[in-house]
Each structure stands twice: as C-alpha cells, then as structure tokens.
Amino acid sequence: MHLNIENIRKDFPILTQEVYGKPLVYLDNAATTQKPLSVIRKIDEVYSTINANIHRGVHYLSQMATESHEEARKTVRQYIHAASSKEIIFTSGATESINLVASSFCRSQCKPGDEIILTTMEHHANIIPWQIQRDITGIELKVVPVTETGEIRLEDIEELISSKTKLISLAHVSNVLGTINPITEVIRLGHSYNIPVLIDAAQSVQHIHLDVQALDCDFLVFSSHKMYGPTGVGILYGKENWLDKLPPYQGGGEMIAHVTFAKTTFNELPFKFEAGTPDYVGSTALGEAIRYIEKLGLDNIRRYEEHLLHYATEKLLQIDGMQIIGTSKHKSSVISFLVGGIHPYDMGMLLDRLGIAVRTGHHCAQPLMDALGIEGTLRASFAFYNTKEEVDILVEGIKRVAKMF
Numbered sequence: 387m388h389l390n391i392e393n394i395r396k397d398f399p400i401l402t403q404e405v406y407g408k409p410l411v412y413l414d415n416a417a418t419t420q421k422p423l424s425v426i427r428k429i430d431e432v433y434s435t436i437n438a439n440i441h442r443g444v445h446y447l448s449q450m451a452t453e454s455h456e457e458a459r460k461t462v463r464q465y466i467h468a469a470s471s472k473e474i475i476f477t478s479g480a481t482e483s484i485n486l487v488a489s490s491f492c493r494s495q496c497k498p499g500d501e502i503i504l505t506t507m508e509h510h511a512n513i514i515p516w517q518i519q520r521d522i523t524g525i526e527l528k529v530v531p532v533t534e535t536g537e538i539r540l541e542d543i544e545e546l547i548s549s550k551t552k553l554i555s556l557a558h559v560s561n562v563l564g565t566i567n568p569i570t571e572v573i574r575l576g577h578s579y580n581i582p583v584l585i586d587a588a589q590s591v592q593h594i595h596l597d598v599q600a601l602d603c604d605f606l607v608f609s610s611h612k613m614y615g616p617t618g619v620g621i622l623y624g625k626e627n628w629l630d631k632l633p634p635y636q637g638g639g640e641m642i643a644h645v646t647f648a649k650t651t652f653n654e655l656p657f658k659f660e661a662g663t664p665d666y667v668g669s670t671a672l673g674e675a676i677r678y679i680e681k682l683g684l685d686n687i688r689r690y691e692e693h694l695l696h697y698a699t700e701k702l703l704q705i706d707g708m709q710i711i712g713t714s715k716h717k718s719s720v721i722s723f724l725v726g727g728i729h730p731y732d733m734g735m736l737l738d739r740l741g742i743a744v745r746t747g748h749h750c751a752q753p754l755m756d757a758l759g760i761e762g763t764l765r766a767s768f769a770f771y772n773t774k775e776e777v778d779i780l781v782e783g784i785k786r787v788a789k790m791f
C-alpha cells in the first residue's frame with residue numbers, strides 16, 4: 387500500500403501553519419513528532435467524559451478510566467509483542483524508564499567494580515542514569531567506540547565483556563547519526579555471556595517493527611511523544627522474571643500491597659513500578675497514537691521514510707561543502723550535517739526564518755560529538771507526513787543561507 391501523504395497531512399492540524407509568513411516545514415521529528423487529530427481528540431474525550439483517578443475508586447468514572455488505562459497497556463503490549471501486560475510499565479518517558487532500570491538494577495544486582503557497557507553514540511538519557519549509579523554503587527562504565535561511518539562493531543563490544551559485565555545498554559537507532567544498530571546480534575552476544583541487554587528504542591519504535599519476544603531483549607524503553615502520542619508518557623518493557631527480581635524504583639500510592647510503619651509489602655507487576663497517579667489520559671492517548679500508526683502500517687511507513695531518506699541524502703550531497711555525519715548502510719530517517727565552515731546554530735537560525743524547523747547542537751550526545759571532534763551538527767529528521775517538496779525547500783534554504791556566508 388502507498389501512503390497518501392496529502393490526506394495524512396490533513397490529520398495533523400499543526401502542519402498547515404505558516405511561520406514568519408512561510409509554510410511550516412517541520413523536520414525535527416526525532417525531538418518530538420506532531421500529533422494527529424485522533425490523539426488530540428482522545429485527550430479531550432477522556433477529560434470530558436471519564437476523568438477520575440484510576441484503580442482506587444468503586445464508582446463508575448473511576449472504573450471507566452481504569453479500563454481505559456489498562457486497555458492502553460494491552461495496546462502497547464500487542465504493539466511490541468510482549469508476552470504479558472505485566473511486562474509493560476508506564477513511566478513519564480524513555481528517560482524515566484532508563485533511570486528506573488539503572489536504579490533498580492544497580493541497587494540489587496551490582497557490587498563495586500561491576501561493569502555496564504554503553505556505546506559512544508548514546509543519548510545522555512542512557513549515560514547519566516548509569517553515572518549516577520556509578521557514584522552510588524561503585525560500578526564502572528565501559529564504552530564501545532564508534533567507527534568513522536558512525537557504526538558500532540560487535541567485536542568491540544565483545545572485547546569489553548568481562549566476568550564483571552552486568553548489563554549492556556544501547557540505542558537501537560542513534561538520534562544523531564541515524565545508525566540502526568545490529569541489536570539482534572548484540573542481544574545474542576550478550577546472552578551468550580549471560581548478560582542482559584537494554585534497548586533504547588526512543589528513535590526506532592515509531593519507524594521499525596519491534597517484537598520483544600523475537601528480539602529476546604531484557605529491557606526496552608521508549609517515549610510516547612516521539613511516536614505521535616502525548617508528552618509525559620513512556621514505556622518500560624521488561625521481561626517478567628527481571629521485573630519480578632528488581633526492587634521498586636519509587637515509593638508511593640498504588641505500588642503497595644500492605645503498609646505499616648514497620649514494613650511494606652509491594653504490589654504485583656506491573657503496579658510495583660507505578661507509584662502515584664499514573665497519566666491515564668496520556669496512556670489512553672498513546673493507545674490512540676498506536677492505532678493511528680497501525681492504520682497506516684509500520685511497513686508502509688518504513689518504506690516511505692526510507693524513500694525520503696535516500697532522496698534527501700542525494701539532494702543534500704549536491705550542495706557545496708555538504709558533510710553528512712553518519713553514513714552507515716543501515717540508517718533511519720535522521721540526517722545530521724555540516725555545511726562548509728558555517729556554525730550549525732547560525733544556519734539553523736536562518737533556516738528557521740524560512741519556516742524550516744531543524745535541530746542544531748549536540749543533540750544530548752556530547753560524548754559522541756567529542757569522539758567525532760565536532761561541537762554540533764544540524765539535524766533534519768523525517769516522519770511519514772514529510773514530503774519530497776519539503777526536502778527541496780530544505781535544500782534550497784541551505785543553499786540560500788550558505789550564499790550569505
């Protein structure tokens with residue numbers, strides 16, 4: 387099936403806007419995606435019809451809201467093909483999901499000197515939580531290098547594995563380079579040494595079909611807002627036997643079985659990890675976003691975005707002084723680039739005046755920037771609602787700006 391982009395764009399009210407008198411060209415989808423009307427309306431509908439705190443009330447609205455939240459959990463379960471809804475934990479985002487695992491895992495599974503393997507291309511969200519634990523529990527971080535093309539090599543990971551390695555945590559797709567990492571092979575490698583693997587799917591879950599059972603990953607995290615859902619909601623998938631083993635992350639209402647001042651026993655999965663009132667409005671709207679993605683079909687989305695990626699890469703490379711950062715054979719629809727000696731920030735500001743939204747800077751990946759020997763990049767990241775015409779506007783915009791320097 388071919389996607390009808392013109393019709394799809396009508397589902398996203400924000401895209402019809404002009405900024406500075408120019409049609410908006412939104413190419414910052416790796417930071418956050420825009421929301422279809424069905425998601426926006428779902429938020430309105432929950433507040434207008436069933437709003438009540440969940441799990442605690444016997445009354446009608448509370449039951450409806452609880453059902454809505456738990457239905458969303460099932461929708462997420464089915465989207466990533468988890469074995470059980472108990473393995474789906476609602477968090478506030480990919481960042482909180484990683485903090486949860488880092489805290490609960492290191493506290494219960496690690497002793498001083500134990501090692502966690504990360505890669506150089508990680509987002510700060512997959513670096514700092516481990517550093518915080520390093521300072522608390524005395525673990526050490528081992529970092530896989532990136533090659534010139536922006537890839538990681540399995541042999542480099544294997545070289546870092548030791549009897550002290552407790553976990554490997556890496557991005558499926560780099561938010562800077564667009565590289566699609568060979569996670570199936572990394573998971574297999576980790577498991578051959580009995581090491582669990584966490585996949586940061588923040589940049590892949592909206593582009594690539596994920597099957598956590600086929601992948602056999604131990605943990606997988608992502609954010610709703612990067613997959614056409616609302617902000618403030620994220621997912622932690624964990625294998626049931628891992629989640630059973632790990633202690634709670636936060637304490638509060640809902641995550642308990644019985645509380646006395648002397649001792650507290652904890653609720654069963656998934657509630658053990660969901661302290662306090664969860665964002666049942668956000669979770670319900672995430673369920674709606676997943677239905678929207680599934681209506682289009684992830685395979686169709688992938689095919690179209692690959693087409694856009696190739697078109698944009700080819701066109702950008704025709705610009706004088708263009709340097710694309712991240713040239714892996716396996717890439718998602720993210721292109722980082724530099725043009726001549728022009729500072730990314732200056733170029734980004736001027737493109738903005740032409741109505742073109744791209745991201746500039748280090749993209750929360752400073753260690754990667756250091757490894758590449760650069761301060762930052764410009765980044766265009768595409769979603770299924772972007773068009774070749776928008777790529778052409780970007781290319782013409784860059785040429786126009788470059789002439790000014």
Ligand code: 7TS
Pocket residue numbers: 416417418479480481482509511512557559560561562586588589609749750
């Ligand atoms: N992991 C990756 C690979 C990411 O790209 C991001 C956010 C996160 C984790 C954190 O997600 P959050 O929703 O919890 O903030 N990436 C970006 C970006 O590239 N530009 O803005 C946010």
